Amino acid sequence: MPRIAPAEAPYATAIAAELERIMPAGVEPLILFRTLARNPRIFARMFAGGLLDKGALSLRQREIVIDRTTARLGCEYEWGVHVAFFAQRAGLDAAQVAATVQGVAEAPCWTEEEQALIAAIDDLVDRHAIAPAVWTGLTTYFDETQILEVIALVGYYHTISFLCRALDLPLEGYAARFPEVPSAG
Template sequence: MTGIAPLPDADWPAEITDMLPGFAGRLDVYRVMAHHPALLRAWADLRQHVVVDTSLGLEFSEVVILRTGHRHGSAYEWGHHVSRARKLGMSEDRIASIAGPLEAMAPADAVIAGAVDELLQASRVSAARRAAVEDLVGRKGLFDLMATVGFYTTLAFLANSTDLELDEGIRAELDERPAPKA
């Protein structure tokens, strides 16, 4: 067996039918998660906060997600969020820098990406980095950064462990305009 396939509409679990027209039906990562309906249902509120209502702001949120996806070697997360970052107007150079050394990034991005690195290396943000993040995005932003890393770490585990391919629309977009390498 190679991977776990996203559930098509015809096989969508009855207990989460109400979720199909929303976020859960739009991306294959959630169609894979639908194999466990209770998990997908529980995921919804955290997803709303982390993805939509974050206090990081959309661009810093993308920096967190891209760095997390890169560090986990998740081509799925990297590709999807390159697309999202482009739609936000982030430059190709900025996106590419997020996969590189902190010294090659814009200073604010390096603060954010450095916090991601610390979380993934030591399961904590150092006092100095914590202060720098709070100066940049506030205390709520610090908490949202940590929650976003945890959220996208779980999605990277899911995408990587199920051999999830890029969604068709993202694959077509990246075929036409390749993503910077992660």
């Protein structure tokens, strides 16, 4: 069980409306969302800061950022939900999904543009900054608005990962699981 029990229906009017807006029809609201609903202020602020709308990045680029960030932070909960809901729509194949967890930025399954994107994500997660050489690679493919969105997404999903892991949320039944690491030997 999570450390804070998720809210149960009936929800407050504003929370119910937001859950209905963001969840696909017929899908139970995520445990994360229902847990955040225990604090309506945090719930409202987190959704006000959400970045799943049409932004400067393509759906594929956005999902690479989210999947790589949450995987690097060990947040199987959020990674698995995003893979389940968005990987196919974003055109991510099985090798690419696995590479968000286990691969290096230069993995051959990625385009050069995606490699630059992943290098920036890795720098932000590992160093909390972007090294000059990585920045140069990023600016080769992305403009200022896109780079700002990348940084904001990594930061936002850092927070989401902290919430999921600190709350010890159980994995959603339909969500993807991290791929097994091949054994050496």
